[in-house]
Amino acid sequence: MPLTRPRSRRHSGAVPDPMQSRTNDFVIKIANVNGTGSASANGLLMKAIFRMGIPVVGKNFFPSNIQGLPTWFEIRVSREGYLARSGRVDIMVAMNAQTYTQDLADVSPGGYLLYDSTWPRDKQLVRDDITVVGIPLAQLVNTHFDNVRARILMKNVCYVGALAALLHIDMAVIKQLIKETFGDKEKLIAGNLKAIELGYNYAKEHCECPLPIRVEPMHATQDHIMVDGNTMAGLGCVYAGATVGAWYPITPSTSLMDAFKDFCERYRVDKTTGKHRYCIVQAEDELSAIGMVLGAAWNGARAFTPTSGPGISLMNEFIGFAYYAEIPAVLFDVQRVGPSTGMPTRTQQGDLLFCAYASHGDTRHVLLFPADPAECFQMAVTAFDLAERLQTPVFVMSDLDIGMNDWMVPKLKWDPGYVPDRGKVYSREQLESMQVFRRYIDSDGDGICYRTYPGVSAKGAYFTRGSGHNRYGGYTEDAAEYQDVLDRLRRKYDTAKLLVPEPVIRRKKGVKIAIVSLGSCDGAVHEALDVLAREGTEVNYLRVRAFPFNRQVEEFLDNHEHIFVVEQNRDAQLKSLLLLETSVEKHKLISILHYGGMPIDARCIVSGINNALAKGAAA
Amino acid sequence: MSFMQKPKVSHSKLLRNDLGLTQRDYEGSMSTLCAGCGHDSITAAVIQAFWELSIEPYKVAKMSGIGCSSKTPAYFLSPAHGINAVHGRMPSIATGANAADRNLYYVGISGDGDSLSIGLGQFIHVLRRNLNMLYIIENNGVYGLTKGQFSASADVGSKAKKGEVNQQPPIDPVIAALTLGGSFVARSFSGDKEQLVPLIKAGLMHNGFAMLDVLSPCVTFNDHEDSTKSYAHTRQFYHPAVHADFVLSKKPIRAAYDDGEAMPVELHDGSTVVLRKVSKDYNPTNRAQAYSYLHEHQKRGEIVTGLLYIDEEQREMHDISNTVSAALRDLPYAELCPGNSALEEIQKLYC
Secondary structure (H helix, E strand, C coil): CCCCCCCCCCCCCCCCCCHHHHHHHHEEEEEECCCCCHHHHHHHHHHHHHHHCCEECCCCCCCCCCCCCCCEEEEEEEEECCCEEEECCCCCCCCCCCHHHHHHHCCCCCCCEEECCCCCCCCCCCCCCCCEEEEEEHHHHHHHHCCHHHHHHHHHHHHHHHHHHHHCCHHHHHHHHHHHCCCCCCCHHHHHHCCCHHHHHHHHHHCCCCCCCECCCCCCCCCEEEEEHHHHHHHHHHCCCCCEEEHHHHHHHHHHHHHHHHHHHCCCCCCCCCCCCCCEECCCHHHHHHHHHHHHHHHCCCCEEEECCCHHHHHHHHHHHHHHHHEEEEEEEEEECCCCEEECCCCCCCCHHHHHHCCCCCCCCCEEECCCCHHHHHHHHHHHHHHHHHEEEEEEEEEEHHCCCCCECCCCCCCCCCCCCCCCCCCHHHHCCCCCCCCCCCCCCCCCCCCCCCCCCHHHCCCCECCCCCCCCEEEHHHHHHHHHHHHHHHHHHHHHHCCCEEEEEEECCCCEEEEEEEEHHHHHHHHHHHHHHCCCCCCCECCCCCCCCHHHHHHHHHHCEEEEEEECCCCCCHHHHHHHHCCCHHEEEEEECCCCCEEEHHHHHHHHHHHHHHHCCC | CCCCCCCCCCCCCCCCCCCCCCCHHCCCCCCCCCCCHHHHHHHHHHHHHHCCCCCHHHHHEEECCCCHHHHHHHHHHCEEEEEECCCCCCCHHHHHHHHHHHCCEEEEEEEHHHHHHHCHHHHHHHHHHHCCCCEEECCCCCCCCCCCCEEECCCCCCCCCCCEEEECCCCCCHHHHHHHCCCCCEEEEECCHHHHHHHHHHHHCCCEEEEEEEEECCCCCCCCCCCCCCCCHHHHEEEEEEEEECCCCCCCCCCCCCCCEEEEEECCCCCCEEEEEECCCCCCCCHHHHHHHHHHHHHHHCCCEEEECCCCCCHHHHHHHCEECHHHHHHHHHHCCHHHHHHHHHHHCCC
C-alpha cells in the first residue's frame, strides 16, 4: 500500500486562546559562562515552578570544560506535561557576551530577551520582533556584595529574582527553597534572599510585571519528583543489592557512581562497627573496571560498572569473555556523542549496534533501554535479575539527556516483596548430594546452566575460561564440542526474549502508520503523536524497551504498513537491528534520525512524518 | 592436554597434613607444558606449600591471564575454582573476586609477558591497591606460545634462540614493586624449591599483595648459551640475599636480630616468617636499602633472591575501603536493601 495521509476526521478540539496558550507553556533559555555557579540558580528557578504544581523540564547544555566556556540551560514549562525540548525560546536570559549575537537570534518571534543592562548593548544588535528587558544585575549585586566570588554567583540568583517578578513565580516558594538548600547556613540564606529581592524589586519597579508569558499554579506535580537518570540508576543498584561497583570516571556517567556511593554511605554502613556493606573500586581504566565486575560476579556478588561509549570500546575483550564464560555483569552505558572522543557533553543513541554485538566472534548481548530516570531505577534492578538469570552481561543503555538532566517523573514505589533473582546457583547442600557437577550442562533445556560460587564446596569446582570449552567446562579444540556450547548460547539468547521487559505500546485500532522508537526519544514522540493527531494524522507507537526483541515487537511490525523508526544516531542503528533480528520487510521501515547532540524534539518527528506523507501522496 | 586428569592413586603411606589430606589432593590435571619447563617446578612448589599450610583446597581461588604460565592453575588444586582471564587482565579479575569475598585465598599466576607488557598497567595498580593475594610471575624472558619473541623482562644483550640480541632495557618486577610501594617483594628460582616453598607460604599468609617473581627458564626457547634466563646463567649468578623460613606458629619466636642474622616478622594471622640474612648489610624492612642493595648487585649481573622487602603494617584494599569482615556476596538481601520508607525519604530530596 502506498504511503498516503490517512483521510481521518480533523481534530475537533477548540483552538487554544492565544493568551491562555502562553501561560504555563513557554521556554526560558539561560545563556551563561560555565564555572560561574549558574547551575544552582537555574535549578532554583526550575524547582520553584515545579513546586507551584506546573510540569517543567530542564536541559543543561554544557561544555567539556571547567571554567570560562559558554553554557546554556533550557527550562520548558509545559502545562501538558511534555518532557522533550520544544524547539522554541520564549525568554532568553543573555548573560554571556561571547554568545550574545547567537542568543539574540535564537529568540522566537514575540519572545523576550533579558540582559544585564549594567553595560550598554551593542547598538547594531537589535530585533524589532522581540521585547528586550534590561536589568542592571551586576550593578545591583555589586552595591550589596563585596566578595568577588559572591558577586559572580549572586548575579545569577539576581536574575532568578527578576524572572520571578516577570513570570509571576511565587516568592514564598523561592524563599522556602533557598532555606531548604542552605539549611543552617544563615549567612548564605541571607545573601541569596537578598540577591533574589534585588532582582525582584527592580523588575517590579521598572518593568510591566507580569509578562503575558507567565506561570499560574497548577496541581500537576504533586505525585512527581524532579531527578536525573544517573542518580536513579545509582539508587537502583543499591536497591538491587549490588555490593561491588568498579568504574573509571567518564562523562556523562560519573554521577551514577557518585550517587551509588552517597546512598551507600547513608544506607549501607553498619551502625555499630562503621563498616561498609559495599566496595567501590576506582579502577585504572575501563579494561580493569569491567574485569573487576566480572571477578566479583564470578565470585557471587552483584557487581556493575557505569561508563560511556569510549569505556565500552575498551571493555570489548572482557565483554566477549563474559559472554562466552557466562559471567553476569551489569554495564550502564550513558551514551554520549561519538565516534571517538566525539562530543563528551552532548547526547546520542549511537552505541546500539556496537553494544548489541560487542566483542569479537559470535556474540550477542541483552540491552535495556530506559526512557527516563524512573526507568533507570527500575531497569537497574531488572538488569541484575536478568544478568544473573541469564549469566551474561546486560547493558542499560541510558544517555546523557536522561542521565544528567532533571526529568519530572512519577514518584517511585518499592515492592517490599521483591526477591532478587540470583539465577541458577547450586548451594553447598545441593553440591554435596550430587554425584558430580558439570558447569555447562543444559539440564533444563532453556540454554541456561547451573553455576557454583568459589569457596563453597570442593564438588563445585570448575575452571572458567575464555578459551574453547566443552559442556563439562574442559578445554577443547574439537569442532563438535565447541559448537555444542556455542549453539546452546544461541538458545539461551532465545530464552532471553521471554524474560526482557515488554515494549510500551500506544495504539488505536485500524491505524496502519506507526512509530517505533526507544529511550529518551519517548517524550518527543508522545508530543509528536499529539500534534499529528491534532493535524488529523493518527499514528501508533511502540517503544522498544529491550534487545533481543520479543514477540510483541514482531507482531507490532507485522500489523503496520509504514513504520517510522525514530532514533538519535546517523546510521539508523535501531532500524538495522530490527532488520537483522525480526522478519520485518525493509520497505516498511522509514528512518527519522536526529544526531547533532542536542536532545530530539517533537518538531523533527512531525516534519519527518509529514514530509514522508507528502512525498508518498505525490507519488 | 590440560583436560587430561591424573589418576587418583592413594597410598596408605603417603604423608597427611592436619586436614588428613595428601599432596595428591592438592594436585590438578596433567601439565601440557614442555618437559623440563621451570613452570612445572613452580606448580610442584605451590602444591607443597598449600599442603604444608593445610589450607582447604576449595577455599582457594586460582587466577591467571594468558600464556604458558597462565595455563598452570589447571595443574594444581583441582578442588579449587579457577579462572583464566584475558591476557594481562588477571589483576582486575582478582580485585573483583576479592572484593566479593575477602575470606578466600587468592593465588594469581602470571608471566613476564602477561604482567610486564600487556598487563603492566593492571600489575602495578593491583600492587598499589595492596590486594590481599599471592601473585607469582613465572619469569622466563620470552614469549613461548608464539615461539620465542623477547618479553619486557629480557636483559640487554641476551640472545634469542634465532640469534637476535635484545637492545631494550628490561622491566624488573622486583624493582617495580619496590618503587611502587609493594608490601611484600620477593624473588626466587624455579630450581630452588628449598627457597621457593617458604616464600610461597609466607606470601599466602601475608596480609596484602605478595609479589613473587620466580625465574623459570623456558627450555624450548630461552635456555641456550647467551640467554640470561637460562638454567645455567641463573645458577651461576644466583645471589640469595635473604632466606625466609616460614613458621606456622602463634608462639613468639625468639631470635636475635641484633647479631644481624635472623629477623622474625610476624604475619597478620599470627604465623611468622624468619628471615635469615645471607648478607649482613641487608635489611628487608627498609625499602631504600633494599633498593640500593638490589641495584648494586644487579650492576654486577647478580640475581638477588629471597624475601627482599616486607611491610606487614601496610593496609590492604579492604582495610582501606573499610569493608565488613563477612564476604559481601554472602550478606543477606535484607541488609542491602534500604526498603520503601527509605525510598520515600530519599524522594523528598527531589520534590
